[in-house]
Amino acid sequence: MLAASTTDFTAQCYGLYQSPPLGSLVKTGDEPIELYGIVGHATTGSLEPGRRPIARGQDEASEEEVYRTSPQLSKLLKSEFSVLVVGHREGDKLYYYLPPRPARIHGFVYRCRPEEVREFSQSLDFLNMLINTNLPTSVDELIAAALRQTGQAHEDPRAFLVAAGKELAVLLSGQFNQLKAILERLK
Amino acid sequence: MTERLGIVISGSLDSGVEVRLDGAVSVEDMAVGRYVTIEGQKQRFFGMITDVSLGVTDPRLILTPPDVADPFIAEVFSGTSTYGTLHISPYLTIGGKADSLLEGPQTVKTVPSHFSAVNLATDPDIELVFGQEDQERFWIGNPMDMETKLCLDLEEFVTRSNGIFGKSGTGKTFLTRILLIGMLQKSKAVNLVFDMHSEYGWAGSSEGGQRKVKALKQLFPSQVAVFTLDEENSRRRGVSTDFVVRIGYDEIEPEDIGLLRQTLNLTEPAIEAGYQLRRKFGKNWLQQASEWSDSEEIGEQLKEMNIHESTFQNLRRGLNTIRRLPFTEPHAPTNAVQHVLEHLDRGTNVVLEFGRYRDITAYVLVANMLARRIYAQYQERMEKAMGEEAARPTPLVITIEEAHRFLNPSVASQTIFGTIAREMRKYNVTLLVIDQRPSGIDEEVMSQMGTKITCLLDNERDIDSVLAGVSSKSGLKAVLARLAPKQQALIFGHAVPMPVPFEPREYGSAQSYKDFITTNRAQRREQAEKDIEDLWER
Numbered sequence: 001m002l003a004a005s006t007t008d009f010t011a012q013c014y015g016l017y018q019s020p021p022l023g024s025l026v027k028t029g030d031e032p033i034e035l036y037g038i039v040g041h042a043t044t045g046s047l048e049p050g051r052r053p054i055a056r057g058q059d060e061a062s063e064e065e066v067y068r069t070s071p072q073l074s075k076l077l078k079s080e081f082s083v084l085v086v087g088h089r090e091g092d093k094l095y096y097y098l099p100p101r102p103a104r105i106h107g108f109v110y111r112c113r114p115e116e117v118r119e120f121s122q123s124l125d126f127l128n129m130l131i132n133t134n135l136p137t138s139v140d141e142l143i144a145a146a147l148r149q150t151g152q153a154h155e156d157p158r159a160f161l162v163a164a165g166k167e168l169a170v171l172l173s174g175q176f177n178q179l180k181a182i183l184e185r186l187k
Numbered sequence: 188m189t190e191r192l193g194i195v196i197s198g199s200l201d202s203g204v205e206v207r208l209d210g211a212v213s214v215e216d217m218a219v220g221r222y223v224t225i226e227g228q229k230q231r232f233f234g235m236i237t238d239v240s241l242g243v244t245d246p247r248l249i250l251t252p253p254d255v256a257d258p259f260i261a262e263v264f265s266g267t268s269t270y271g272t273l274h275i276s277p278y279l280t281i282g283g284k285a286d287s288l289l290e291g292p293q294t295v296k297t298v299p300s301h302f303s304a305v306n307l308a309t310d311p312d313i314e315l316v317f318g319q320e321d322q323e324r325f326w327i328g329n330p331m332d333m334e335t336k337l338c339l340d341l342e343e344f345v346t347r348s349n350g351i352f353g354k355s356g357t358g359k360t361f362l363t364r365i366l367l368i369g370m371l372q373k374s375k376a377v378n379l380v381f382d383m384h385s386e387y388g389w390a391g392s393s394e395g396g397q398r399k400v401k402a403l404k405q406l407f408p409s410q411v412a413v414f415t416l417d418e419e420n421s422r423r424r425g426v427s428t429d430f431v432v433r434i435g436y437d438e439i440e441p442e443d444i445g446l447l448r449q450t451l452n453l454t455e456p457a458i459e460a461g462y463q464l465r466r467k468f469g470k471n472w473l474q475q476a477s478e479w480s481d482s483e484e485i486g487e488q489l490k491e492m493n494i495h496e497s498t499f500q501n502l503r504r505g506l507n508t509i510r511r512l513p514f515t516e517p518h519a520p521t522n523a524v525q526h527v528l529e530h531l532d533r534g535t536n537v538v539l540e541f542g543r544y545r546d547i548t549a550y551v552l553v554a555n556m557l558a559r560r561i562y563a564q565y566q567e568r569m570e571k572a573m574g575e576e577a578a579r580p581t582p583l584v585i586t587i588e589e590a591h592r593f594l595n596p597s598v599a600s601q602t603i604f605g606t607i608a609r610e611m612r613k614y615n616v617t618l619l620v621i622d623q624r625p626s627g628i629d630e631e632v633m634s635q636m637g638t639k640i641t642c643l644l645d646n647e648r649d650i651d652s653v654l655a656g657v658s659s660k661s662g663l664k665a666v667l668a669r670l671a672p673k674q675q676a677l678i679f680g681h682a683v684p685m686p687v688p689f690e691p692r693e694y695g696s697a698q699s700y701k702d703f704i705t706t707n708r709a710q711r712r713e714q715a716e717k718d719i720e721d722l723w724e725r
Binding site for chain 1: 248257259260266
């Protein structure tokens, strides 16, 4: 965990290119409050802000070769991802709104296991929070990715997607075009 | 099993309530005429679906329709952005309080609150509203798409004049037969049926004429007497008749001719001349007038009575038409009216078959003549009963077919049937009117009818006249226009708490006859046992 605010937090992966997939559910924090978030954006770049990577590997056969011949690369680059907070757990109960306090710096971020994803997606209230976010990634893409990811954890992904689609249709009843764009991405 | 359909979203008492369907319910499963219950906060409402429509949340959806070929998209949109709505006419409320439960269903006086849940009515709901088959209630059919028996309180039914309407071939006759059986079993009333097409007495034919069905006399031989105008025809059909009706010229009165003005093409003065002739010649006026041959004498006599020659000829032509009717003769050997009355007094139902004389002149003449005399008798007896507390005459139901001939606006004020329809309820006589052209019936008469049963009608004017004066008329109109062309009918009015589209019970199979007869026997036995008990108690 590198930065945290009430609505989101940013974390760095231990390994290069190991950020969780877009839209996947992650959690952080210890008892009593656990925060749940959806991965909304990921970047990979130089460790030092002023130092840009240069083009390499003109003579190498594959991309893997580039990293093999320049092992320092994995230490000079970092992968980060930012997460949108969509709910929290206090005790046994799940709440689909923002937690009272943001996450702590240097907290650990875990990917949720499929059963946790299932439990969290019992309610589709988190969709409303996603719709109202402001991120570099387009909201449509984010929602579609989140639903695709969450759907995989369900026994009947189609039924879940239909239920989610219906929820979206209600939430976006005035924005037909946006709704259509999201549904197109769910197929 | 209750099946939730949706929630109330808007509405008014006058125009009915709008219900938004739940996403899981398909619009295509809905049908006008079905019953629903609405769970209001304080009471339950009972209503009928009268319209089904489609709605969208966003008008842009209509302009650029989503790709519904994709089942996923289609499923997401159904019930959310696109939804079905029902239009429901509430008719009754069933109160939640104990005392209102005892009172039973009440006429609706308000609408359910916002977002009340709407369910399909279950069989027990229907039973609660329409009651079960018992001493007074007769099973006439099943509400559409339901198993429950629709029962009609016939004791209540016969206290008013009633009508059965429908295009020809929609099942009026079968329905009438079922009702006649019902009245015969469950009400104290006796029936006098003017059976124009010989379908109620001994046997009738099913649509297309391929199958014979038993009629009243075969099913209830001891309670029904078949009278006939055409003995030969009855014999040929193998019908055992109880009495052959003959009509003497001396029994026909000018009032009887008055009703035939249209069919005989008589002028107003010609009718007037009839009264004058009657005054002059007494009972034998008809014979005298039509047999008069001496032209000079005629001229003189007419001048004396101030009747124009052409008027007299007009009347005479009409009278000759009557004389040509094969069942008329100068002097009838027996008094048909007296016979009919005797049977009715004994509680025997009388079916008068017309045989081959389906000609409207014969029908109107005979029906009107008999009814007029029976009316007079009933009126007299009833008045006597009121004065001296003598026994009131048995309630009588007169069944007439082609009723618009008797009850059209130009003659309804003169014919006896018009009078019966309007006021004879007080004298224990009511009508059962069967007609295919209700718009031809006088408005005043239509408005006095208690219960109306109508099969499919498609003429706008007919529909309007049948539904005249009914609340939520537009809703019922939609239901009526969508009845199946056969064996579906809509009943509304005095004897039912709310309009019901229904499928009449089966008639014509061996099992159906058995059902009719067994209920009858069982009840008679019950009645007998009760009588015996009463006897011991005294």
